[in-house]
Amino acid sequence: MSRLRLVLAFLVVLLLPVGAFLHYVLPRHDVVRIVNTDVRRVDAQSGKPIEGGERTTTSRDVYYIYAEDPETKKPHVFRNEDTGWGLPPYLKFNSADVQAVASSIAAEHGVALVTKYGWRLTWFSMFPNAVSVRRWDPADTVIPWFNIVFFVGVAALVGYVLVRRRRA
Numbered sequence: 001m002s003r004l005r006l007v008l009a010f011l012v013v014l015l016l017p018v019g020a021f022l023h024y025v026l027p028r029h030d031v032v033r034i035v036n037t038d039v040r041r042v043d044a045q046s047g048k049p050i051e052g053g054e055r056t057t058t059s060r061d062v063y064y065i066y067a068e069d070p071e072t073k074k075p076h077v078f079r080n081e082d083t084g085w086g087l088p089p090y091l092k093f094n095s096a097d098v099q100a101v102a103s104s105i106a107a108e109h110g111v112a113l114v115t116k117y118g119w120r121l122t123w124f125s126m127f128p129n130a131v132s133v134r135r136w137d138p139a140d141t142v143i144p145w146f147n148i149v150f151f152v153g154v155a156a157l158v159g160y161v162l163v164r165r166r167r168a
Contacts, residue, residue, distance in 0.1 A: 023119075025088040026150065027131060029142045030114045032067035032076050034106040034133075037099060039063050063099040065130055070111055078116055078130040088117060090131055102133045111136040 041050045044058035063080035080099050083092040105112045113136045118128035 025117055026147050027115050027117050027144065028128075029144065030067075030076060030116060031070065031111060031136050031142075032114055033070045033109065033111050034065060034067045034102055035109070036066040037064065037103045037106055038066070039099075063095055064127070065099070065102045065106075065114070065133065067112070067114070076114075077120070077127050078114060079127040080130045083129070090117070092129075092131055098130060098133050102130070105133065105135060113140070113142065 039061050041059050042048060042062050043050055044060050050059055065078040065080055067076040067078070068074060069076065080095045080102070081092075082095045083090045085091070102112070112133050114130050115132045116128040116130050119126060120128055
């Protein structure tokens with residue numbers, strides 16, 4: 001019995017960080033009403049907003065999308081930054097285009113489908129990153145194809161490893 005508990009504890013300790021990492025980096029979808037958009041100048045190292053008179057040698061623009069849930073009116077804030085060649089590997093280079101779509105939808109007080117990754121942690125002023133924004137049609141169905149293919153691929157790899165291990 002104690003060996004089973006030890007194995008279960010090991011699996012939890014191993015799988016919890018992996019699950020948290022996957023929850024952070026895999027895309028999720030929100031249907032929201034976009035109410036405003038904004039651009040802020042932030043320090044490149046700390047990520048903190050630069051106030052009016054501050055001088056810094058390294059800074060960058062960060063786009064923000066302000067939205068609310070159409071039913072509950074719960075606020076949502078998304079940052080909209082290029083991921084470039086970094087991690088997670090979304091290869092997103094079109095944050096200005098995404099911001100233009102979000103601003104257009106905000107002007108119409110329209111509802112949008114926002115594809116995002118990341119978490120909203122208010123204590124750390126951390127926002128999920130919007131990967132794409134498009135107008136929402138209530139007839140649309142959201143199917144997370146990337147996540148489905150990813151987990152089927154992981155399951156196939158695990159199955160392959162288990163079969164090879166049993167044969168060896």
